[in-house]
């Protein structure tokens with residue numbers, strides 16, 4: 001019995017950067033964060049911003065419906081064959097962190113069926129502040145919170161806020177209505193994350209998802225370099 | 226056999242996709258057939274002696290060296306519900322992925338190549354047990370135990386059941402697990418001598434019907 005990895009087998013095992021046929025696989029970016037913070041809206045906006053320049057697909061992890069996948073389908077941000085919903089058995093963080101097999105199957109099937117792909121966005125089912133993606137599933141992760149969830153969330157920290165490759169503070173347009181102090185959120189995020197980047201965005205304004213799209217392009221350039 | 230390897234494979238946290246499946250418990254809860262620990266006990270007993278026994282026998286036969294392709298067809302024949310056949314193959318594929326990282330072997334590579342979208346889970350389980358250096362009895366125990374541990378943990382989430390009560394249900398079933406594993410290994414040996422028709426074909430019609438209904442729901446917590 002040998003316990004080293006085999007690279008000549010018929011199906012890729014988790015994080016391997018190459019597909020079984022030897023080609024480079026797509027970059028996989030996870031989007032996590034609390035329910036309602038704007039993950040699906042960010043995914044939709046990213047698809048609109050990037051679909052003309054990249055070959056894209058999306059995996060959603062809904063908690064008990066196919067709502068997110070259906071929203072993306074209705075919004076027609078991508079053709080239906082590029083959107084897959086994974087069922088998470090009442091435990092969204094398990095499916096992105098502890099047992100990633102169903103998600104890996106989804107990303108592999110997408111690459112087999114609509115590939116070659118440049119980028120796959122994996123949206124988590126929405127969970128608490130401790131839910132992060134396994135490195136076996138994604139190459140980078142974005143944690144999406146919003147100003148309406150309380151401006152003390154960056155201060156509280158937690159694995160998502162502290163360690164995500166990009167922290168997005170969404171719905172800045174709502175800050176005046178909910179009394180959130182954006183300056184304080186920025187300072188707290190900086191204290192938690194040191195040099196890791198933070199983007200403040202409102203999808204209701206002209207700039208929209210622009211900063212996040214730029215960050216994704218940079219990641220992709222590094223991935224294919 | 227290595228008792229350590231057996232514990233790794235039988236661990237409910239072994240990352241092979243099982244957490245997203247209720248083993249029919251979600252349908253049974255919705256239909257009002259399982260409302261508490263007593264009902265869960267009856268449900269699990271029924272599943273153990275039907276789907277559990279068949280899976281355990283298939284897994285045992287696979288460890289003993291029966292032809293995986295023939296076993297796979299035999300599972301198809303013993304699984305009337307298309308939704309359950311899909312779930313079983315999906316779980317087989319996920320187990321294959323985890324096992325090829327944990328106990329790689331040429332035999333697993335070959336099975337993955339033959340069934341890129343997944344062989345039935347108990348067939349894969351048998352070959353995984355072989356790769357892990359385990360025997361037919363070990364694989365039978367894993368299959369039999371999984372047939373009840375999945376529904377029990379799902380019911381804890383579905384009914385907010387007291388987790389101690391749910392675990393006590395499993396503990397009470399231990400003597401019957403022993404019995405089912407024994408029968409499964411015997412059947413596995415007969416398969417080797419006389420072919421796959423020797424596999425048990427104990428069925429639970431409500432599990433099959435419930436699975437079909439469940440697959441059509443728009444809102445559900447579990448994949449099956």
Ligand SMILES: Nc1nc2c(ncn2[C@@H]2O[C@H](COP(=O)(O)OP(=O)(O)O)[C@@H](O)[C@H]2O)c(=O)[nH]1
Pocket residue numbers: 033034035036037038039040041042126170171172173174201202203204
């Ligand atoms: N005002 C405002 N609403 C937003 C913004 N982004 C998302 N939303 C809304 O917030 C709600 C939840 O967004 P959704 O993307 O479904 O959240 P998810 O649960 O994180 O996927 C939806 O009604 C969105 O339209 C934003 O920047 N500003």
Ligand SMILES: [Mg+2]
Pocket residue numbers: 039040041068123126
């Ligand atoms: Mg969403």
